[in-house]
Amino acid sequence: MIAGLIKRAAFYTLVGVIVVAAVFPFYYAILTSLKSGTALFDVGYWPTSVSLVNYVTVLSTGTFLRNIGNSLLIALAVVILSLLLGVTAAYALSRVNFRGRSLLLLTILSVSMFPQIAVLAGLFELIRALGVYNTPFALIFAYMIFTLPFTVWVLTAFMRDLPVEIEEAAIIDGATPWIIVSKVFVPLMWPAMVTTGLLAFIAAWNEFLFALTFTASSSQRTVPVAIALLGGAGQFEIPWGNIMAASVIVTVPLLVLVLVFQRKIVAGLTLGGVKG
Amino acid sequence: MIKSFGSVEAIKGVDLDIAPGAFVVFVGPSGCGKSTLLRLIAGLEEITDGTIAIDGEVVNSLPPARRGVAMVFQSYSLYPHMTVYDNIAFGLKIGGDGKADIDKRVREAAEILQITEFLDRLPRQLSGGQRQRVAIGRAIVRDPRIFLFDEPLSNLDAALRVATRIEIAKLHERMAGTTMIYVTHDQVEAMTLADRIVVLNFGKVEQVGTPMELYRAPANLFVARFIGSPAMNTIPCMIESGGSAPRVVPEGGRSVVVNAEIPLKAAGARGTFGVRPEDLSLANSSEAIFTGKVDIVEKLGEVTQIYVGVRDQTIVAKLGGDAAVERDDEIALTAPRGALHVFDDKGIAFPRTPA
Numbered sequence: 001m002i003a004g005l006i007k008r009a010a011f012y013t014l015v016g017v018i019v020v021a022a023v024f025p026f027y028y029a030i031l032t033s034l035k036s037g038t039a040l041f042d043v044g045y046w047p048t049s050v051s052l053v054n055y056v057t058v059l060s061t062g063t064f065l066r067n068i069g070n071s072l073l074i075a076l077a078v079v080i081l082s083l084l085l086g087v088t089a090a091y092a093l094s095r096v097n098f099r100g101r102s103l104l105l106l107t108i109l110s111v112s113m114f115p116q117i118a119v120l121a122g123l124f125e126l127i128r129a130l131g132v133y134n135t136p137f138a139l140i141f142a143y144m145i146f147t148l149p150f151t152v153w154v155l156t157a158f159m160r161d162l163p164v165e166i167e168e169a170a171i172i173d174g175a176t177p178w179i180i181v182s183k184v185f186v187p188l189m190w191p192a193m194v195t196t197g198l199l200a201f202i203a204a205w206n207e208f209l210f211a212l213t214f215t216a217s218s219s220q221r222t223v224p225v226a227i228a229l230l231g232g233a234g235q236f237e238i239p240w241g242n243i244m245a246a247s248v249i250v251t252v253p254l255l256v257l258v259l260v261f262q263r264k265i266v267a268g269l270t271l272g273g274v275k276g
Numbered sequence: 277m278i279k280s281f282g283s284v285e286a287i288k289g290v291d292l293d294i295a296p297g298a299f300v301v302f303v304g305p306s307g308c309g310k311s312t313l314l315r316l317i318a319g320l321e322e323i324t325d326g327t328i329a330i331d332g333e334v335v336n337s338l339p340p341a342r343r344g345v346a347m348v349f350q351s352y353s354l355y356p357h358m359t360v361y362d363n364i365a366f367g368l369k370i371g372g373d374g375k376a377d378i379d380k381r382v383r384e385a386a387e388i389l390q391i392t393e394f395l396d397r398l399p400r401q402l403s404g405g406q407r408q409r410v411a412i413g414r415a416i417v418r419d420p421r422i423f424l425f426d427e428p429l430s431n432l433d434a435a436l437r438v439a440t441r442i443e444i445a446k447l448h449e450r451m452a453g454t455t456m457i458y459v460t461h462d463q464v465e466a467m468t469l470a471d472r473i474v475v476l477n478f479g480k481v482e483q484v485g486t487p488m489e490l491y492r493a494p495a496n497l498f499v500a501r502f503i504g505s506p507a508m509n510t511i512p513c514m515i516e517s518g519g520s521a522p523r524v525v526p527e528g529g530r531s532v533v534v535n536a537e538i539p540l541k542a543a544g545a546r547g548t549f550g551v552r553p554e555d556l557s558l559a560n561s562s563e564a565i566f567t568g569k570v571d572i573v574e575k576l577g578e579v580t581q582i583y584v585g586v587r588d589q590t591i592v593a594k595l596g597g598d599a600a601v602e603r604d605d606e607i608a609l610t611a612p613r614g615a616l617h618v619f620d621d622k623g624i625a626f627p628r629t630p631a
Binding site for chain 2: 163165166168169170171172173174175179183184187188
């Protein structure tokens with residue numbers, strides 16, 4: 001009885017520690033973003049006065065709104081292109097027998113092993129040569145380097161598990177490979193697509209190094225870079241309030257996305273098509 | 277309609293001519309290539325060598341949809357995310373038919389299969405039998421020249437299997453002009469459904485014929501053992517004489533006259549003697565072919581199956597349900613002359629002569 005009580009207490013303490021470790025930094029960021037003036041430098045764990053002045057400042061000055069727009073555009077473009085290329089590549093890699101298929105898969109995987117810094121210089125040259133430096137295309141192109149390998153891999157693994165008979169039934173029905181992919185496989189795979197799409201979105205949304213390197217003007221920057229380069233009134237002032245407000249603004253969409261989609265990921269859509 | 281294949285390994289040269297409107301069943305043990313043959317006809321596999329023609333048109337390089345075939349799969353293979361209606365209509369929509377026309381045909385097919393009330397449901401909300409009907413419906417609406425069934429009943433339970441088997445037989449009657457090719461390993465399905473049975477073994481056709489031809493006059497030992505349950509008793513024998521009233525001596529049995537064309541020069545050769553369990557009956561020892569001791573008696577109600585030890589082999593006999601046979605009885609068995617089969621040393625049957 002007492003041993004059971006201790007076990008449960010220990011369990012909930014552990015859960016509490018994990019929740020605090022995960023949530024506290026974000027909570028403190030929200031807290032800080034609501035303070036103004038010198039109140040910023042008082043250490044306190046409960047909101048004392050609520051002021052939205054930091055939010056107003058961040059959104060009304062500089063190019064922060066434009067930067068959010070850039071981030072959104074780039075992340076969405078990366079997700080859409082990655083899923084489109086990923087699904088079609090996954091069909092070929094999982095269903096079409098050709099020579100060197102596993103070699104190709106391993107090559108795709110090995111691409112994601114290079115650290116960003118290793119490809120930075122070469123990629124910079126490439127982007128200059130393509131003439132897309134300081135445009136959203138540069139970042140869309142660069143981000144696909146790390147979103148495509150895992151998109152292709154996850155979708156290939158998922159597609160391999162879809163029953164072959166369903167595809168054959170579609171072939172008999174006269175479906176072309178494109179119809180098979182778009183009308184039969186995509187609806188069945190959409191839990192996997194939501195997951196990979198979300199991961200790709202987060203990766204593109206958070207990326208810093210490429211975004212810093214491949215943009216020059218403040219109007220082309222994405223949010224992570226814009227936050228890092230937020231300047232205060234003087235050289236030695238770091239505008240913590242504004243930075244925290246900006247951080248909260250860019251984190252909330254991610255939280256909402258994950259919360260919305262986590263329920264939908266559960267679906268067991270493939271049930272019922274084949275015997276079972 | 278001629279189909280000939282010469283694809284290595286799985287199908288080792290099959291020459292087959294299927295009449296339009298026939299119900300043909302491919303039957304054989306697992307791994308004999310029957311499903312592969314079906315998939316070749318469907319166009320899901322490419323043939324290595326040879327030609328497939330449908331209605332005189334060579335279709336080797338045509339994709340499945342253009343061959344005018346429809347297929348029902350063992351695992352139903354419905355599209356899990358579509359309603360029954362959309363499952364049936366999918367092929368028609370791809371074909372670009374008009375909406376009103378599609379609707380009419382889907383509803384007709386649903387009517388035939390009595391699944392109209394399920395049209396709005398998803399496959400996972402249906403039972404196995406209902407799913408298989410939807411799969412058949414999906415094939416019907418395409419109005420195919422050839423209907424292919426790949427073991428469609430093997431996922432159903434026994435009662436449903438019989439019911440669906442009868443439905444398929446009715447469907448064939450209704451679609452008189454449509455050729456049906458049906459793959460199964462179940463000889464009851466083969467015997468009950470087929471106009472013609474094709475027995476396959478190791479990628480080769482062993483025999484083609486009506487169910488009764490295969491039962492009455494199996495061309496070789498493989499077909500003899502495969503068709504009929506329990507399997508035909510096959511016993512090594514010595515051919516005593518050929519000619520007009522040929523005689524053979526099965527091992528452990530008495531010399532008998534058989535209705536078979538055995539050449540005179542075959543006398544003295546070894547062969548195999550075959551007799552079906554249901555053709556054997558109790559006899560007095562003077563006219564018996566075999567005598568032996570009963571090892572096991574199985575009372576099945578309408579029949580009694582007995583296993584009789586004759587020298588070092590076991591002979592199975594199917595007797596009447598109330599046959600008075602006990603374990604350890606010494607009994608004598610005989611069979612009518614017309615029911616005896618003789619195969620040469622290569623397992624090929626000697627042609628049967630009319631009784």
